[in-house]
Amino acid sequence: MKSQEETLEEWCRSLLQAYELEDVEIDINEILSLAGVAAHSVVRPAAPLTTFIAGFAAGLAAGSGKATEAASMDAAMGLARTLAKDYTNPGTGAG
DSSP: OOOHHHHHHHHHHHHHHHTTOTTOOOOHHHHHHHHHHHHHHTOTTHHHHHHHHHHHHHHHHHHTTSSOHHHHHHHHHHHHHHHHHHOOBTTTTBO
């Protein structure tokens, strides 16, 4: 039986191949860490939303030539992490 890590790596490779992005480097642990920060600092469903928007923003920046793929992803994920950590949910009074 495959471990969770092996399954995630395989799934990541499958997605990248399907989108013809085999050369893109993905740091699975960094993405999961960002998702964890968003889930705990905002609300649980913020995890996939945050990672999607960060990835979309990184893709737009890289595609426009403003920065390399790696720099775009680092910047987008860094901003998302900072925003999530600093978020205060007015509905709960917690951050």
